[in-house]
Amino acid sequence: MELRFLEHDEGRVKFVLSGVDSAFVNALRRTMIADVPKLAVDEVEIYENTSLLYDEQIALRLALIPLRCTEELVHPEDCECGGKGCEKCEVKLQLECESPDTEGSITIYSKDLKPLDERVSVVHQRIPLIRLTSLTKDVGSIRMPVKQRVSLIAKARMGTGREHAKWQPVTVCGYKNTPIIRINEEICRGCGRCAEECPKNLINVREKAEISDELSCILCKLCENACENKAIHVICADDSFVFFAESDGSLTIDHIVTKAARIMQRRCDNFISELESTAAQ
Ligand code: SF4
Ligand code: SF4
Ligand SMILES: [Zn+2]
Structure with a gap:
């Protein structure tokens, strides 16, 4: 597992979590929303x-x-x-x-x-x-x-x-698959159609198309549809996620994330000891 912070202060956090599957990252999201007191x-x-x-x-x-x-x-x-x-x-x-x-x-x-x-x-x-x-x-x-x-x-x-819901400590809590945008420079002719379509203005075109901030891509694929040459491809990593959360202010975001992780850990420990005691009978 790899963790890379993009934004981090007392109330908000945004990080890239790699080497996990969507079940893990969704469990973290749900625990933060539903189980942190x-x-x-x-x-x-x-x-x-x-x-x-x-x-x-x-x-x-x-x-x-x-x-x-x-x-x-x-x-x-x-x-x-x-x-x-x-x-x-x-x-x-x-x-x-x-x-x-x-x-x-x-x-x-x-x-x-x-x-x-x-x-x-x-x-x-x-x-x-x-x-x-x-x-x-x-x-x-x-x-x-x-x-x-x-x-x-x-x-x-x-x-x-x-x-x-009044006891939910986060106002925003979600994730998306990490976007990967590939441009085939051999066939890109620099027409700029992809840049015109991008709602987040992430594509600059000089001679060829270039991506300025890949992680901000919202995976809408409008650029891909606009390119007649099929020179741009947007794919989602299935083992890497951009996770973002915002506290309502009652707890720090560090407390919410670490508490959620500890709750998940405790559940797994309980599950293992239940399995072991059943197996020992
Ligand atoms: S639309 Fe296609 S060909 Fe035109 S600049 Fe974008 S990637 Fe290149
Ligand atoms: S998928 Fe959407 S947001 Fe991402 S680069 Fe293409 S047009 Fe922009
Ligand atoms: Zn009491």
């Missing part, structure tokens, strides 16, 4: 909601806000509290907001969700949550403001994407 709002106690949104809509929006925790909490099912909720398996956040004192509207953002536990923080501050509007109503000769208000406590717990 992260924190998300799972239960909301709503004390007041006079906004235009139903309680369930607010709860869903809260669940999709990425949260970061300084320590890895225990999954409620594995916690010694039996899943009732304790500091080992749960953190709380509070939202208290109301519309303006005068007629008008305000937008409530994710930054208005205040952690009640110093271990947890909201990753992205400007995710819109609710719009609250104040109107005025005439009561006799007096103009009264009619305000909207939301008051709630959100409880965040660990879970996996397999249980619900």
Whole structure:
């Protein structure tokens, strides 16, 4: 197996993985999406909601806000509290907001969700949550403001994407076969048709066609179809893949990839010990 990084920072990674088959790389992708645990709002106690949104809509929006925790909490099912909720398996956040004192509207953002536990923080501050509007109503000769208000406590717990998409730690996670583009210079006549068709502008033609960034090819084969001389061929490597993933911010991308690899390793170890114990009987 060979690994070559193309891009790598805290939130994104792109690498070429060679010497593996598509089953392996797809298992890595699926494990990253479905099995790496992260924190998300799972239960909301709503004390007041006079906004235009139903309680369930607010709860869903809260669940999709990425949260970061300084320590890895225990999954409620594995916690010694039996899943009732304790500091080992749960953190709380509070939202208290109301519309303006005068007629008008305000937008409530994710930054208005205040952690009640110093271990947890909201990753992205400007995710819109609710719009609250104040109107005025005439009561006799007096103009009264009619305000909207939301008051709630959100409880965040660990879970996996397999249980619900709100626990999926990646926003983008995929791969493609590594593209290989071959140009037969003997028969290329430099007409430039392939370059005109390429949606990614990867082909330069001086006297002959040349490829500038092969790994960015999206394998559409429009260049191949445009070439009357059949001088350009696009093929996919079947043992090499360009893998890309982006975290939603709740975990670093390094944590997500290595955790997924460890989960796969543990499953294989369990499988081997099951086989060995069956064979020994
Ligand atoms: S279309 Fe074919 S012949 Fe024309 S430049 Fe491209 S590869 Fe060469
Ligand atoms: S396959 Fe598509 S993206 Fe790749 S070089 Fe040809 S036209 Fe461009
Ligand atoms: Zn607990």
